[in-house]
Amino acid sequence: MLRREMRHRYFGFVEKHWREPPIPSGHVGEMDINYTVVLVCLRDGFRTRGRIMAFTWTALLDKITRHRISGGVHPPDHKELTAERPIRKVPAPGTVILPLSQHLGAPCRPVVGKGDRVYVGTLIADSDAYVSAPIHSSVSGTVVRVAPHPHPAGGEVESIFIENDGTEARDPGLEPLSWEDMEPAEIVRAIRSAGIVGLGGAAFPTHVKLSPPADYPIDTVIINGAECEPFLTSDYRVMVERAEEVVTGLMIIMKAVGARRGIIAIEANKPLAIGRVSEVAHAYDLEVFTLPTRYPQGAEKVLINRVLGRKVPSGGLPMHVGVVVNNASTAQAIAYYFRTGLPLVRRVVTVTGSIVAKPSNILVPLGTTFGEAIKACGGLTGQASKVVMGGPMMGVAQYTLEVPVVKATSGILVFSSEEVDYEIPRAPVCIRCGRCLSVCPMRLVPTQLAKAAYVGDLEELERLDVVDCMECGSCAYTCPTKNQLVQLIRLGKAELAADGRKEKERAEQV
Ligand code: SF4
């Protein structure tokens, strides 16, 4: 208890001083933050003679020995636009558009056709593939067509169009489930049937995460409440308003994977969420871990290292160190499904930006277009120059507002022309400042990776462990010469993957 209290105070302290760093530093490398903390300790520790010094030195020792701060950046978070806006349910549109691919893995096949009557929660598409997740109707009404439609992740995807009859009638077959009386395998099957995927943005099917092989036992489940991407506040509002369900979701996941320890990790800049979740979690003997505020604190490997001091091996997964990580909204969706029987048919989306009339966190049926979601937030007060799905660091720019909200849509960001810096891509110019190295949370060498990708040197990319790049964008964000590091690395990864596929095909033909 004392330790938790001290850690909480320590990170609050560092956070406060980090905003006004005592050394002129433009980035947050490991050396910088350590140096900063030492200076703060010396300055304020001596000034207050004892108390602050006592806990900061203890916490500093703790950090150095167990939970090293590694890399990351601290972009302005802009969360003030929506952080205090409670979740608001918006009406379903006249027609919803549900793409057959809303997750990582194999796309689904429709199980309904034109003219079929469906209800809220009716299964409309499924797949036999293991890595996939079924899709359900988010409205009651009639299927009007199945046709290709622009997808927010890019390109066009076969989608089911459902005309809403406005009654919000639920599928009569839906019933609550008692997870306490279910076997772990039954829980995992139920989560699959609800179409639940990671709601943090990756949309990885949750049932796959909860089914590690027997030789990788899971001892700890971490609920990721970091929400470190600027602008986004949907997870934050879920934790504040639905803390009970987030904690219940954690307990369901723990039972599904047989873990004994459950931790909810939340960044220090969300004290209200920490308070609400702690009230519930401590009653069930679950832990709440306060993370320092830094991007990309919510990346799985960074989070595991921070919370447990365990290092996921290169190319490995959290299960290789006995951990499962799920996003806070995913945990809430799981608990909601077991309580009500309603599959994943809607989600909380942060719609924000300086030209959104009423930046909000809205509970929106899947299949609502971005244009309709923005309209539900009062529309725009100026000309939009860029619209992004997700956060500004890892989000995907859109070319039309006709794309629908999908399971991965955590946010819709709208930027004006004054806020967008359109740079024409050019050959990388490196002044060897080393900033990209110091901020890379995976301890990679972004400048070398980008160079290898630029010249198409696949061997070098492999040697430099390009697969470990999580595409967080910290390197590109911090580069003073604005090299498109993450963009080049992403291309390099894609080329390497394509080469691997060709290699496999050749081997199969021999
Ligand atoms: S190399 Fe990859 S993991 Fe490292 S900072 Fe750049 S984008 Fe992030």
Ligand code: SF4
């Ligand atoms: S790529 Fe950019 S950040 Fe990295 S060393 Fe070169 S100039 Fe510095």
